Amino acid sequence: MTTAITYEQYQRAESLLAWNTVKDVLNGNISPQWVGNEGCFWYRRDVRLGNECGKQFIFVNPSKKSKEPAFDHVKLANALSNALKHEYHPNHLPFESFSYVDNQQAIQFQVDETHWICHLDTYECRKTNPSKEIPPYELPSPDGKWSIFVEEHNLFLRCLQTDKVIPLTLDGKPYYDYGTHPEARTSAVFDRLYNEKLPPAALWSPDSKKILSHRLDQRKVRQMHLLQSVPLDETQAPIIHSYRFPLVGDKHLPLAEFVIFDLEKGTMIPVQAKPVITGIMSPLTPSLQTAYWSDDSHLVYFIDMARDYRSVRLLVVDTATGKTRTLLEEKSKSFLFTDLYNLASLAGGMNIRWLCKSNSLLWHSERDGWSHLYLFDGQTGKLKKQITSGSWVVRRLLAIDEEKGWIYFTGSGREAGRDPYLQHLYRVRLDGTELTLLTPEEGEHEISLSPNHQFFIDTFSCIDKPPKTVLRRNDGSLILELEQADIAPLLDKGYQIPKRFTVKAADGITDLYGILVPPAQLNRENKYPILDYFYGGPQLAHTPKQFTWGGEYNAPVDFTGCAQAFAQLGFAVMIMDGRGTPFRSKAFHDYSDGRLEKAAGLEDHVAAIAQLAQQFPFLDPNRVGIYGESGGGYGAARAILTYPDVYKVAIAGCGNHDQRYYLASWGERFQGLFDPELYQKQDNTTLVANLKGKLLLVTGDMDDNVHPALTMRMVHALMEANKDFDLMIIPNRHHGIGADAYFIRRRWDYFVEHLLGAKPPKEYLIQDPKFPG
Incomplete structure (x- = not known):
């Protein structure tokens, strides 16, 4: 050991954890x-x-x-x-x-x-006596007269005026029930332990007269088990928790059989289509946006994605008869990507809207190599018009004003000289003309559009510029400046303004974009170790683009992996998205297709480290650590095993180290349908003989997303190879180990000791906010 890290440094690091900085930015998050x-x-x-x-x-x-x-x-x-x-x-x-x-x-x-x-x-x-609140596990009708809920495997209707309950189904049974969500949702055991009761998987028709739901068949889906060694009631013996969770290559997947309930006629109408494969969410989850009612409540349309995500169909249902027809189909040689809405999930919403006035369909596609909007005939399914085009990306469809002929959406990569991931608001005519930028300022723009489409509120920021909120008309003209965020309390704690950087990928051609959080009290005469906060999943962009302090969503979530805390301990932290991640061209994203062993551009991170050492001479490329959870845990282990001369220390949290034993809808989507040779290449256990540096494996024993067995398989392989490593198992932790106070402190200690070469304060205690799971 060459030096010691002081108790005061750990105190400053703790003060910059997300739950301690939520209130340190004033007017950073305006919710109209x-x-x-x-x-x-x-x-x-x-x-x-x-x-x-x-x-x-x-x-x-x-x-x-x-x-x-x-x-x-x-x-x-x-x-x-x-x-x-x-x-x-x-x-x-x-x-x-x-x-x-x-x-x-x-x-x-x-x-x-x-x-x-x-x-x-x-x-x-x-x-005053408030109107009776509707329980969060019930789904109210648009007219506020009814709600539906699931009880004992069946779906029930409740009159909100009289409390009378009417059963909609009676034949539901375990794992073949109505309105339920798949247990592969990656939180089934967590929900049971903490009594999280979900609203039914269903969609009300706009006129409140019909309901679209499904009967979910999970009877033959693989059963997984978790052993809770320390039950919440510590007087109990260990408990086994079981749940249905299909793995790559399994024959049986959860299947949703759609049904329509006509409340006026008191009938249930089966949808005449084959059951739809469900992944981690019901296809009727509102945020998923893969099923819709037409505005006139006469039609339902829904997405049927193939198991390998290489083809997708849009089906239209006559709600009076249940008769179904395929309106359009799209195929691709590589995985289809539609997750443009919920960027933090494995499955996001689709940019699809039915236009009743013109009987047309607005559809999203990457068919020309970029994410764009297309207009199809709602009767024949024939292409009418490509609405947007060019070497840039449509991100989120916000609204359509069909009466006035405008589409409002966010896009990125269109404005020259700017980070191509920054989202701006645009509008365009339904015929593809008059494409207009409505938010001219450089930044990541969060938009709230008024119900009448006449105004919008825009909060914009960059990772190095605090948020500002303005009010604009729908043509982009400024009405009022509402708020400018005050970050003085954050700076007083020692917050380090991140630095944006651009480097070349390993191919020497492609530009990549990231951020660097510099060490606190920087002395440019010294060299500082680098920590690579990594995520290896192809389904999301990892690098934050907006100003980030832990309260940007009114919740203590840290999208920088405690980078500010590490800065107080003498580290520089880099975050970057390599090739194989979304929101650039399809070719950029397809780098991951069938190559999960590349861990979303891991070789690009190696190339970036050398370039960053040139851009920032205070960085020490000979002392590099890497850490992450989930896909980042996979990537951290992969990094130290693939590039042992670059990465000297790795902390791999709850990693899906072999996709063969992870969720079918994830591995099969990005790696492809099961093939022994294809899947062997991505298995981290085959590389354990390469370990030179320090590796810490971590998992929660109640992880119902990435099963602890995936970490234990790594343990077994490392022991068989006679390799030294460290292991931490956290009782009663689910997948969110990054919020565990003890793990955060031990992660600090591990890098301080093995990368910084210093002695951490003995058993420093972080005040635990006690987030469940």
Whole structure:
């Protein structure tokens, strides 16, 4: 050991963990609440009160260009103080949200368990009986008169006015039931342990008269088991938890048989189509967006993706008869990629919309090598028009104003000289003309479009520029500047502004983009070790593009892998997306096709490290560590075994080290249908003889996403090869080990000791926020 890391450095590192920085950026995350149909809205803003932070509620009328308090905060604070016999400050009102009632002449809100109404003419506050809340596991109808829920394998309808319950089905049975979600959703055991009851897998028709759901057949799906060695009730003996989870090459997969319930006729209509393969989510999950109702409630259309993700069909169902026809089909020699909505999941939403007025279909495709929108005839399935084109990417379809003929969507890579991953808002005519950039500023743009499509709120930032929020018209013209984020509290803690970089891939041609978080108290005369925070999955882009502090989604989530904490300990942290990841060209993404052993451009990371050492002379390319979880755990182990002379220390968390023993819908999608030779190449256990450096394997014993057996297979192979390594098993942890306070501290210790060559403080205690799982 050459030196020691101080207790104070660990304290500063802890202060920069995500759950300790959520409130350190003021007005960084504006969440508008639209009111009525005129484009008005209110939002909550942060205000600095000495060393504390308070809040105000602001009402905005775009037509009047006005921005003012949503109500008189002083009068309301006084009224509540009198009513509750407790003194309230105008900027510390005891609620986080409210709703306007009585034509905006009054507001309703909740204080603790009590609901209140305040009339804004007199500021008289009185208790009120709220409408009965719908349980989160029920799915309400659009007209607010009904809800549906799952009980004992069947689907039930409840009248919200009378509470009368009507069974919609009676023949459901275990693993052949109605409205349920697949247990391959990667959280089935977690949901059971923490009593997470999900709403049914179903979609209401717009007129609230029909329901699309499915009967899910998991009877023959492979059964997996987890042994809970330390039950939550520690007086119990170890418990076995079982769940259905298909692996690569398995004969049987979860199958969804679609059905339609006609509430007026009291009938159930089977959809006349073969069952649809389900992956980690029901095809009726709203965020997945693979099934839709037409606006007139006469048609249902849904996606049928092939098991190998090389072909997809769009089917249309007559909801009166259940008769089904294929409207269009698309095929590809490599995997089809449709996950453009939910970037953090294995399956995201599709950019598909039915246009009732013109009986047309808006469809997303990469058929010309780039992600673009196409318009098809809704009757014949013939192509009418390619709406967008060019060497750039359509990302998220936000809205269609069919009456006025506009499509609103985000895209990236179109603006010259900018990071090609940055999303901007655009609009284009349904005939493909008048494509217009609506958000000119460089940055990652988060958009909230008004219900009437006349206005939008834009919060934009870069990884090195704090958020700013503005209000614009739908033509992009500026109406008001709403908020500029204040990051002073974050900087006071020692937050290091990340540096953006561009390097060449291993091919020497392709540009790659990443960020570097420099070490704190940087002395450019010294050399600092590099940590590569890695993710090896082809389904998402890993590098954050917006300003990131752990509170950008009002939740303590760290998309930089605790990079700010590591900076306080004397490390530089790099994050980069190599070839084989999405949101560039299809050719860029296809680098992963059938080559998961490349771990989403691992060789590009090796090439980047040498270039970064030239760009930033304070980096030491001879002291490089790598870490990650899940696909990042796979990649971290792969890195130290494939490039042992580059990566000296690796921490591989809950890695899917051999895709043959992971989820079918993941491996088969990116590696291809099972073939022994093809799958042998990606198996990390075949490389264990190459280990030279320090490797720590970590898993939670209740991981119902990547089974602990995948880590234990690595353990077995390393022991057979007589290799030294370290292992940590975390009791009662599911897949989210990155939020475990003890693991975070041990990860710090491991890199400090084996890469920095220093002695960490003995058994430093991080205050655990106790996130479940």
